[in-house]
Amino acid sequence: MxxxxxxxxxxxxxxxxxxxxxxxxxxxxxxxxxxxxxxxxxxxxxxxxxxxxxxxxxxxxxxxxxxxxxxxxxxxxxxxxxxxxxxxxxxxxxxxxxxxxxxxxxxxxxxxxxxxxxxxxxxxxxxxxxNALHDVTARLARWLLLACARTGEDNLPLTQDDMAAVLGVQRTTLNASAMHLRASGAIRYNRGALRVLDAARLEAAACECYRPPIGDLRPVDVRGSRRVA
Structure with a gap:
């Protein structure tokens, strides 16, 4: 709150x-x-x-x-x-x-x-x-980092349809980006359950627009403890 x-x-x-x-x-x-x-x-x-x-x-x-x-x-x-x-x-x-x-x-x-x-x-x-200038993978990485910060969790119950709707892209396009982040070791994703495994790798994949939510939140500790200021 x-x-x-x-x-x-x-x-x-x-x-x-x-x-x-x-x-x-x-x-x-x-x-x-x-x-x-x-x-x-x-x-x-x-x-x-x-x-x-x-x-x-x-x-x-x-x-x-x-x-x-x-x-x-x-x-x-x-x-x-x-x-x-x-x-x-x-x-x-x-x-x-x-x-x-x-x-x-x-x-x-x-x-x-x-x-x-x-x-x-x-x-x-x-x-x-x-949305106008950056590719889907970078935008997805940014959105996932912000979702972790905004919920205080690294486990995100998201389907491919959820993420496609969030980014305004086709499901096939979203799937390719999600698989790229999974192959990099940044996330684990299967059947609507996504977990951020390596926030640093995810941040490296994110576009320059990524900033933690204004002044109050930092990315969640992917070892399980919350890192909410």
């Missing part, structure tokens, strides 16, 4: 609800105002844009360094895209009305949350450049 910790969330904690998010759950729908802000504590959320032909692509991944629905909760504006659970796990939820009231009273909290929104916008801009 690092995003809440950064916000100085003591007064908010009594109003949060501990939830366990399951893979595939919908956190918020496109075109509907968020009913709550959701702060992942181990789950990984995926903001997904859908095309008219039914294809989807991830436009942002949200982990324990971020939250879903903050801007919509504060403004009552509809969400521009759907948010789903990519990797299940614990989270905390704060009703929109509670969060808005707290922000109206506490300008420091407002400043921190707005900074969080700005940081995400910066990351999305970087992702746009990355």
């Amino acid at each position: 690092l995003a809440l910790d950064r916000a100085g969330s003591g007064p908010l904690l009594p109003y949060t609800r501990q939830v366990v998010l399951a893979r595939g759950d919908t956190v918020s729908e496109e075109g509907v105002a968020a009913g709550a802000a959701v702060f992942p504590e181990g789950a990984l959320l995926s903001r997904v844009a859908a095309m008219a032909d039914g294809r989807t692509v991830e436009v942002a991944a949200l982990g324990q360094d971020d939250a879903a629905g903050i801007l919509s909760c504060l403004t009552s504006a509809p969400e521009p895209c759907r948010t789903v659970v990519r990797i299940g796990g614990p989270a905390r939820a704060i009703p929109a009305s509670v969060l808005k009231s707290a922000v109206d009273r506490d300008h420091g909290l407002r400043r921190v949350l707005l900074q969080s929104i700005q940081n995400r916008a910066i990351r999305i801009e970087q992702d746009l450049a990355c």
